[in-house]
Amino acid sequence: MTATDLRPQAAPPRAARVATWMYFGLNGFAVGMWVVHIPSIEQKTGITHSTLGLLLLVLGGAAFTGMQVAGPLVDKLGQRRLVPAAGILLGVALAGPGLATNWWTLGLTLILIGFGNGSIDVGMNAQAVVVERGYPRPIMAAFHAMWSIGGAIAAIVGAATLRADVPPEVTLASAGVLCIVLSLVASRFLLEATVPPEDDVAEGGQRAKPSAKLVWALGGLAFGLMLSEGVANDWAALHFRDILGTSVSTAAYAYGAFAVAMTVGRFLTDRVAAVVGPAAIVRWGAAMAAVGLTLVIVVPWVPVALVGWAVFGLGLAGGVPQLFTAAGNLDPRSSGALMARVVGLGYVGLLAGPALIGGLAHWMPLNIAFILPVVLCVLTFFGGPVLKSPAVKKDVS
Template sequence: MSTLVAAPPRAARIATWVYFGVNGFAIGLWVVHIPNIEHATGITHSTLGLLLLVLGGAAFLGMQVAGPLADRVGQRRLVPASGVLLGLSLFGPGLTDSWWTLGLTLMVLGFANGSLDVGMNAHAVVVERAYPRPIMAAFHAMWSIGGAIAALIGAMTLRADVPTEVTLGACGALLVVVSLMTGRFLIEAEVPEEHDEDDVPSSKPPAKLVWALGGLAFGLMLAEGVANDWAALQFRDVLGTSTSTAAYAYGAFAVAMTIGRFATDRVAAVIGAMAIVRYGAALAAVGLTIVIVSPWVAVALVGWALFGLGLAGGVPQLFTAAGNLDPRASGALMARVVGLGYVGLLAGPALIGGLAHWMPLNVAFILPVVLCVLTVIGAPVLRKPKD
């Protein structure tokens, strides 16, 4: 007797791709306009640094609010609402003329970003459950694609002297429309009132396991943050390259990470999440070690590419694991792990900057290497009980 298997929700999968792209696009558009906004408001670099902390703090708050809210009202309501708020929040930075008005707009932008981040990841876990293989990493790749598109649009509009408020406002309006139109294709998690022990845990997952997943996310995203902010500076200040050549360092990292995320799901279906995290972190440690010791630009480029490739698949596996610990509280659990990872993403560049005051930049990179090695050691927390 044949068994009928429900078709995977392809429309929901595509919609989730769109929201990841929307999130990456919005943040990328803000980043490329930072210099213009800084000039328009007349703030100093140090003030901008403090305001970026406000942005990060608001994002963390948004994550912690959105997680339990997603469990209460459902991702199908939360995700579009967060996308609309994110689009509307893009209007603000281009219209500000002082540090305090910019700070207020960044609070809204950060809160919306954090809310959408948790909501779309929680929904991605729901969609992935309906598929016979992993699909989470490709969603994260779409975030990178969204950021790349924002960089291209930002470069073209800046070159054409389009006012910042026009670019941000037009793109923000577009994101509002896209978020509203895409929301109808989202789905809700199906958790029966009476849970089967084999399908849904009867008790809350151990707090130590949640913290362990969050700790691994913290380490991997801290390493990613180091590459985002320090790769180009390492080429310029340590290897003595020109500014234009230095840009290739981050480019090698970002391209390798994006390609790796598109490939990770297929690999994870064969070797499992634990192996992706363990061997990926090991490859990242090797890649950054090459960067630390190599005096040659070509070899260091290979090191940055290996670093990006190694980090590509780990975080999506951790988010999936967190969302599947207890489907009844998927959003809240996701918020804790994503939140800790986000703290690492913010803390990494600052920690390296502090260490660089006391030691060469290359030596400071030993910190993310150590965290990658610790991830290799801690990866077995992803091992399923039946393994």
């Protein structure tokens, strides 16, 4: 089987690549717009911090459910149907928090946001795998970088509208309409994965399925890397404030160093992966991340800690895209379902990381609690060779 066999001709690969960039960007933008407005929505609905925390868990659960539902639907209905539908659902749902008046109306809208976000997450990653098959080199990491760019744009737009006292319902509804329009515009350029007849039959009259152990191994690596990413998202600034004693404004630089390094790293990863291979990206990226976070743990100087958070972000930048590509290429006939498992496990890690560190911080200093993601990065270094398995490859023969 060759890459050409798997490449449908519904749209030129370059057009499909741009369309997929748009979906990653609009997803990051939609999530960012919600996050920026959390404080104002909390105040408007009159809910407490504890209630908000429970509702955010509901959102996370809905996202995980959306991933598991969308995976098989991608394989059954096709990506050109599911991805735009998920983008439209996310756009419609995004208007909801601005219209919510109490905890239960907010909860209902967050269920829709979570489900839409989980669905488009699986769908757009599956589409990215299909688009990548039309290229002679890796391009997955750049898609993930576009998600980060979308989130950054949301932060800028959200801050500007909040400063101008634009009502949240107006801003979120407008952002939702933009997501719907972009989903419709980009939909016509998506590719559809196809499997040639000769690939349907393998030895014994049936195509061999990838082992569950291999899928779980990829999912476990995604869990560890995304848990580490979640730790940086929620605790980097607090580490600067509580452990290093900086001001709130200086503390913001910690997460900024991590986020900028991760975004830049994702734009660079594809070129490096084409030379060294995906296993090396996962392994040595995890090693780099472990070194960076170790600096954060042991060195109490702000400049060195900033370097540590940046190295941590650079190391984590390329690993997850390689794992998603591997999952999507295990079996083109069920790439959506397989990717849903790996993406879902990674998402659980992203949600669990901040909570686990918070629990550990009750018993030890915050920087010591960071040993957990360091250990996971080290385990990822030793588990990375799973990407060298014959079943985990992109066939370009």
